[in-house]
Structure formats: structure tokens, C-alpha cells
Amino acid sequence: MDRVKQLDLASLSVREVNQFLHGELPGSDIQRVEISNPNGMHSIAAGLDCEVAVEILGHAGYFIAGMNQLARVTVRGNVGWSVAENIMSGSVRVKGHASQCAASSGHGGLVVIEGDASSRCGVSMKGCDIVVGGSVGHFSAFMAQAGTLVVCGDAGPNLGDSLYEATIYVQGKIHSLGADARQEEMEGADVERVSRLLADAEIDCDAGQFKRVASARSLYHWNAEAHQEY
Amino acid sequence: MCGIIGLLVKRRELRESLGQLVTTMIECMGTRGPDSAGLAVFHEPVEATHRRFALHAQVSQFDWQNFHESCRRETSKDASIHFVANHAVVISSTATGQFKSWLKEKQPSVHLISVGRAIEMFKDEGLPCDIARKYAFTELEGTHAVAHTRMATESAVSPAHAHPYTAGEDFCLVHNGSLSNPHSIRRKLESKGIEFETDNDTEAGCRFLEWRMREGDTLEEAIETSFSELDGFFTFLMASADKMVLVRDAFACKPAVVAETDDYVAVSSEFRALAHLPDISTANVFEPEPEQIYSWTV
Structure with missing residues (x-):
């Protein structure tokens, strides 16, 4: 049976909870941690660095599970800005909606937002995978360098602006593409990739229905004759 | 922020x-x-003939009773007042322009922060x-x-x-x-x-x-x-x-x-x-x- 540790933010501070997660937890036989009464507090379960399942039971604030390594974090509610920012490995799942900058600068691991993600989802992502069950807001995957963003719903304005080598897949409508982002043909490898990520995210969608967006790479080199018009 | x-x-x-x-x-x-x-x-909202004037006194121990008496004597007899610390709200039938002029001339340390039939504003x-x-x-x-x-x-x-x-x-x-x-x-x-x-x-x-x-x-x-x-x-x-x-x-x-x-x-x-x-x-x-x-x- 899993050994479960329960922590209540009604009586503990976020710092005390995080100190437990960073200090006592690694090397212990605890396999699951449940954190109750998050009440929109910030930075809960940030900086985890061990294989453990963490459940946050309610709506949480900014920077939840930031810099995550190895751990599997689930939030049973909504989250504020920058959930799983700079995630390195492991997974972060949000059962509700996420505010701006979800998984920003993420290097690795999987981030799943079951509801909608707001603007700038995956901004500057560097290798993580993001699966959004709902829609994403404006400027999602802005300057995204590597990794995959899968959007099962719609994408807001300026998707993939100044995109580098990350790939975006959108099932629904794309309001508009950002500078240097372009829609490309879906190939067999793309369908396979989307299909694998949807399975990992446990979201039921037809991978064949997605559109692929990638960089046109026209901004990679300075063009003095472009007169700042891109 | x-x-x-x-x-x-x-x-x-x-x-x-x-x-x-x-x-x-x-x-x-x-x-x-x-x-x-x-x-x-x-x-x-107070009746259409009246206004709520929310006021902020710059000094902390302001004498609102005395202010109220002057207000009734010099603007309108129907002026009522409710105050807490250096905030007060006066409900009066005095026209807004007239009330503002009176404040400026007679009560320069009191600042008018909101006017209306329903609004009461606090700032500090x-x-x-x-x-x-x-x-x-x-x-x-x-x-x-x-x-x-x-x-x-x-x-x-x-x-x-x-x-x-x-x-x-x-x-x-x-x-x-x-x-x-x-x-x-x-x-x-x-x-x-x-x-x-x-x-x-x-x-x-x-x-x-x-x-x-x-x-x-x-x-x-x-x-x-x-x-x-x-x-x-x-x-x-x-x-x-x-x-x-x-x-x-x-x-x-x-x-x-x-x-x-x-x-x-x-x-x-x-x-x-x-x-x-x-x-x-x-x-x-x-x-x-x-x-x-x-x-x-x-």
C-alpha cells in the first residue's frame, strides 16, 4: 500500500510544506503527498526533485510545481500564472483551468491542462511537452524553442509568434498565427506523436484531426531589407 | 503590482x-x-434632491462635530453627518458646486473624495x-x-x-x-x-x-x-x-x-x-x- 503523507495548508505555511517536500521527503518511503486547503496560495510544491506523487486538493495560485523534476504533481482545481514553469522532468496535471504562462520555459517532462490555458501557454518552452484539453489564449508558444504543444480546443491570436523549433498541434480553430509561424502538412510521424502525447495525457481525441504549426524560419537571420516588417 | x-x-x-x-x-x-x-x-441612493459627500480630513484628530455645525449653519440645515476617524460622509441638499466652494473657502484641510447619491469612497x-x-x-x-x-x-x-x-x-x-x-x-x-x-x-x-x-x-x-x-x-x-x-x-x-x-x-x-x-x-x-x-x- 502507498504510504501517504497529508499536509494541510490551513495549519502549515507554504514554506513549511515545501521544506518538507525538499528535505524530509526525498529518501523516505512516502510515495504520495496530499496537500489540502491550497486556497489560491503561490509556489506550492515548487522545486520538487524526487519520484513522488503530489496531489493539491483545490484551486492554487502562481508558480505551482515550478522547476519540477521527477515528481508527478496533480492539481484538483484551477491554477494561477506560470504553473510548472521551467519543468525539467516528471509531470504536472491541472484538472481545471490554468492562467497565463503555463509551462513557460519548460525543459522536459509533461504538462497536462485538462481545461483551458490562458495566454502565453508554453512561452519560451525548451523541450517539455504540453497537452491542453481545452483552448489556449493569445501568444501561446511565443518564442518556443523545443518540445510540443498540443491543443485540443482552439488557439487565440498570434499563435507561435517568433517560433523556433517547437511544434504546435491544434485540433480546433486558430484565431491567427504569429510572426514566422506557419501551418504545415500533417505527416504520419505527426499523427503518431500527437497520438502518443494524447495517450500519455489520458485525453481522448482523434490525432488525425489536428493541424501542425511550425516555424517558417524566416526570422532566423537578420534581413536588413525587411524594414522591420515581418 | x-x-x-x-x-x-x-x-x-x-x-x-x-x-x-x-x-x-x-x-x-x-x-x-x-x-x-x-x-x-x-x-x-439618497433622494434625488440630496447628495452624499465623502470627505477626508488631513489631520487625524479632526473635530467632525464642529465641522457639522458649521456645515449646517453655512450650507444647509438638513446636512447630516456620519464619521469614522478622519473620514466622514455628509448627506445634504446643498448643490455640489456650492458645497465644493464652501469646503475650499471654509474647510481647506478637508478634501472631498466622492460625490453622488449612492457612492461613498475611502482613501488613505x-x-x-x-x-x-x-x-x-x-x-x-x-x-x-x-x-x-x-x-x-x-x-x-x-x-x-x-x-x-x-x-x-x-x-x-x-x-x-x-x-x-x-x-x-x-x-x-x-x-x-x-x-x-x-x-x-x-x-x-x-x-x-x-x-x-x-x-x-x-x-x-x-x-x-x-x-x-x-x-x-x-x-x-x-x-x-x-x-x-x-x-x-x-x-x-x-x-x-x-x-x-x-x-x-x-x-x-x-x-x-x-x-x-x-x-x-x-x-x-x-x-x-x-x-x-x-x-x-x-
């Missing part, structure tokens, strides 16, 4: 708890704006939780309230620079963000005879919207016009005698969260200010879209 807060109660019985609920929200948002705070509460500097305690915000009753906790990024820290800002009657605005063209807006409005009280960017936005409404726009139409006229970042939360209106600029980089139940609509910069509201676990909690106008009527 700054924190914004708004609460409109739909169920009449909740009006008695308005102050209590809003005070918890202000305390939660104190960390976003620890240098000053303000609140505008909307009561049942210091920690928001201390301000809430000083003016007994928990005891306030009304239909809706908006409040602000300020971390100044431009212009001075003073009671006058604290939000909400008001212009005209029964209208106020709180702002999280910064406008980049307040001076050109100000020059435009000043050329139309509109006077400013501070050098704050938010005042320019507030007076712009109120000017549009005086020109015949609804608040919603005024906001639509502001999208092309006001440059900068903003989450604006506005209130009039019977409405609370929320809007974010096109980039929406200043936060806002809304929670709505059958009993109330609550707005805040962050969810943690809403977490203690009744029935929040079943509320419809959402993030407002950029450039979409959200309006709720009492």
Missing part, C-alpha cells in the same frame, strides 16, 4: 455582510499593494489591513463595492493618489497596470475645461471615461472608445450606482479572476482573495478575456 477587488451582492440579505466579505478580500490583496488602499461602497495611505480597521470596513453595508491596494509605480504615495479614482457623480475606477499616454489624454481633457486633482495616470483614464459618458456614451461605449485612445496596460474595474464593470487591455498581462454564484459576483487580482467567500467551491470561477467588457447590474 497593485491588487483590485470588487464584490456585487445579488441577494438582498447579503448586503449586510458586504463590508465583512470585502475586508477579507482587501486583507488578502494587501501583499500586492502595501503602500495605500481605498474602497468605494455603493449604498441605496498605509497597510491595507490597517486602513480597513481604521475605517471599520467590516461594518459597511451596500449593494456593491470596489477596492484597491496600491504599490505605486508612478506618482506619489498619498491618500489622494490612492485608488479608487472618481469623476462626476456615482462613478469610480480602480486600476492595476500603467497607462503610457496619460499626459496626452490629460492635455486633451484639460482643453475641454476638465480639471485634474493629481498627476496620476489612472486619473486620466477615469476622467476620460467619465467625459465620454457625459458626451452621451454608455460606460460600455466609453470603454470601447478607450481601447483606441488609452495606451498601456490595464485591468480596470469600474462601478456606478447600479453596475460593476470589468475590462482588461488587449495583452491582458495584468491579472483578474472572477467568481460568480447565484448570490454574488466577486472580482480580484488573484484567486486567494476569493478563496474564503461563501460557496466558492461551487462558484463559476473564470479569467476574463482581453478586451471583453464584463458588466453586472445590481
